[in-house]
Amino acid sequence: xxxxxEKLVEKIITEEDLVFFxxxxxxxxxFLFLQTQIPLSERLKNKIDEKLRKEIEKLEKGRILPxxxxxxxxxxxxxxxxxxxxxxxxxxxxxxxxxxxxSEVKEWFKEKIKKRVILDISVNPKIVGGARIExxxxxxxxSLEKEIEKLYGRI
Amino acid sequence: MEFGEILIFISLGVGFLVIILLLxxxxxxxxxxxxxxxxxxxxxxxxxxxxxxIIEEETKRMVIEIEKKILEDLINEQKRQISNFRQKxxxxxxxxxxxxxxxxxxxxxxxxxxEESIKRETLEFAQSLTKEKDEILKEIKRNGERLIDxxxxxxxxxxxxxxxxxxxxxxxAETSIENYKKKRLEEIDREVYRKxxxxxxxxxxxAIDISTHEKLVMDALEKAKKEGIF
Numbered sequence: 607x608x609x610x611x612e613k614l615v616e617k618i619i620t621e622e623d624l625v626f627f628x629x630x631x632x633x634x635x636x637f638l639f640l641q642t643q644i645p646l647s648e649r650l651k652n653k654i655d656e657k658l659r660k661e662i663e664k665l666e667k668g669r670i671l672p673x674x675x676x677x678x679x680x681x682x683x684x685x686x687x688x689x690x691x692x693x694x695x696x697x698x699x700x701x702x703x704x705x706x707x708x709s710e711v712k713e714w715f716k717e718k719i720k721k722r723v724i725l726d727i728s729v730n731p732k733i734v735g736g737a738r739i740e741x742x743x744x745x746x747x748x749s750l751e752k753e754i755e756k757l758y759g760r761i
Numbered sequence: 762m763e764f765g766e767i768l769i770f771i772s773l774g775v776g777f778l779v780i781i782l783l784l785x786x787x788x789x790x791x792x793x794x795x796x797x798x799x800x801x802x803x804x805x806x807x808x809x810x811x812x813x814x815i816i817e818e819e820t821k822r823m824v825i826e827i828e829k830k831i832l833e834d835l836i837n838e839q840k841r842q843i844s845n846f847r848q849k850x851x852x853x854x855x856x857x858x859x860x861x862x863x864x865x866x867x868x869x870x871x872x873x874x875x876e877e878s879i880k881r882e883t884l885e886f887a888q889s890l891t892k893e894k895d896e897i898l899k900e901i902k903r904n905g906e907r908l909i910d911x912x913x914x915x916x917x918x919x920x921x922x923x924x925x926x927x928x929x930x931x932x933x934a935e936t937s938i939e940n941y942k943k944k945r946l947e948e949i950d951r952e953v954y955r956k957x958x959x960x961x962x963x964x965x966x967x968a969i970d971i972s973t974h975e976k977l978v979m980d981a982l983e984k985a986k987k988e989g990i991f
Binding site: 703734735750758 | 973980
C-alpha cells in the first residue's frame, strides 16, 4: 500500500503542495457517499484537481481503489495519515527558489538521507545566502549573515 | 442747768431768807416791849405797807445787786477761768508748737537723712549698675567672640564638607560622564558595526547570483548532514 501511496504523493514536495493535496482530499470525501452507482473519478470531474482525478481514475481501472464507499473512505484516510507522517524540513533561504531547485533538494534528501521529506521553505533575504535548517526539533544556522557577523565580530 | 443759773437761784433764796428773818426780828422786838410795859409807838397800816414796800424794794434792789454781784463774780470767775484756759491753751499751743517744731525738725532731719540715704543708695546703685553694665558688656563681648569663633568653625566645617560634597559630586559626574561616553562610544561602535554588517550583507546579497545561492543552500544541507541534523 505504501508504494501506491508513494506514487500518489510523488508530486508533493513542499508544505504548500501538502496543504493543497489535503484540501483536495477533504473535497473528495464529500463525494464518496453520493451517487455511488457512478465511479468516483466520474463524480469528481470539475470538483478536484484534474491530475489527482486522473490518478484516482487509474486506481479505479487497476482495481486498486476499493469499490465500496466505506472502503474508499478508509483508503483515503490511510493516505492522509501517510502524508501527515512524512517528516518536514524547514528551510530558511535568501532567494526565491525555482521548481527545479526544489526538486533538486528533494532528490538530494532522497539520495543522501534516504528519506522522503516535505520541504517547508521560507524566503528571508536578510540571511544573505545559505540556509537555516530545522529538522525534527534540531536547528542550525548555515547562513552567510552569520558568517559575516562572525567575521566582523572578530574585527 | 448751768453754773450761773444755780448761783442766781441760790442768791434769790438767800434774799428771801434775809427778809423773813428781818420780819421775824421786828415782830419779836415789839412783843418784848409790850411784855415789859414799855410805851410803844403805834404804826399805822400805811406805815406798814410802806415799810413792806420799802423792804420789798430794798430786797429787790439788794437781790439785783446781789445778782449783779454774783454775775460780776461769775463773769470775773469766767473771765479768770477763760484767761486761765487761754493761758493753758497758749501754753499748750506753745508746747504743741514746740512739739510741731520739733517734729518738723525731726521730719526735716529724717527727710534730709532719707534724701541722703536715697542719694547714697542711688549713687551706689548707679555705680553698681555701671559696674554691672561693664560686666555685662564684657560678658556679651566674650560671648560674642565665642559665638563668632564657633560660627567660624562651623562655617569652616560646613564649607569643608560642602567642598568635599562638591568634589564628590564632580567626581561622580565625571565618572557618570565617562561611563556615558564609554556607553555611547560602545553604542556608536555597535551602530557602526551594525551598519557595516548591514551594508556588507546588502552588497554581498546583491553580488550573489541564483546559482551561487543554490550552491550555498546545497552546501548548507551537506554541512547539516555532516553535523547530524538529519
